[in-house]
Amino acid sequence: MTDHHLNINGKPHVVEGVEDSTPLLWILRDALGLLGTKYGCGIGSCGACTIHVDGIPIRSCSFPISAVDGKEIRTIEGLASKDGTLHALQQAWIESDVAQCGYCQAGQLMSAAALLDASPNPSDSDIDDAMQGNYCRCGTYKRIKSAIHLAADSLSGRVGKS
Ligand code: FES
Ligand code: FES
Structure with a gap:
């Protein structure tokens, strides 16, 4: 169990005491309440959980939290501009x-x-x-x-x- 430092939609988050292998989707939805990213298949096959890590689209259901420490994560909540202008x-x-x-x-x-x-x-x-x-x-x-x-x-x- 370790602490992880995430940068999500331009904001820093510290997630404490989580197994390195925990899927990022679990953290987004259950720990941080970012519910826009959806759970579909859970095995990286359907695309419902797609987010960006350093600009690359990834399946967050199959991506361990340990792989995103210090990286830029963007979820659907961060797609619009900060002033609310839609993408x-x-x-x-x-x-x-x-x-x-x-x-x-x-x-x-x-x-x-x-x-x-x-x-x-x-x-x-x-x-x-x-x-x-x-x-x-x-x-x-x-x-x-x-x-x-x-x-x-x-x-x-x-x-x-x-
Ligand atoms: S939930 Fe289907 S690819 Fe992640
Ligand atoms: S699964 Fe219903 S809009 Fe795509």
């Missing part, structure tokens, strides 16, 4: 009416955000590659793809930001 993806998600039950959507948004950080003007196949591990039982894939294109256009200034 272009969140705005596009609303405009495209993407969500159905909503359960998978935090993970979808975090994977999409990592994609746009790495590839600001993704093709359909870039989107397919980046999003292929994020499952949606409601079948919102087409709307997700449209919303990613819309957000990319908004970020690049190709369409007006609302």
Whole structure:
């Protein structure tokens, strides 16, 4: 059991007396109350628990807390700006009416955000590659793809930001 120093959405947290192998998702939800990140499969296969560690999308259900000490963690709660301005993806998600039950959507948004950080003007196949591990039982894939294109256009200034 050790203490872990986490930097989550720009804020430092000390998590005391936790096994090194504890999945980060458990810490986010149960210890820190960051409930936006969802538990789906628990084995790294569905994408519901996707967050960023140093800008890379990872499955927090299968990522030990010991691997993130001192790293920059970003969860869905940190996707909007500090002043509350929604990320272009969140705005596009609303405009495209993407969500159905909503359960998978935090993970979808975090994977999409990592994609746009790495590839600001993704093709359909870039989107397919980046999003292929994020499952949606409601079948919102087409709307997700449209919303990613819309957000990319908004970020690049190709369409007006609302
Ligand atoms: S809950 Fe982590 S990948 Fe499914
Ligand atoms: S919106 Fe229901 S699982 Fe994706």
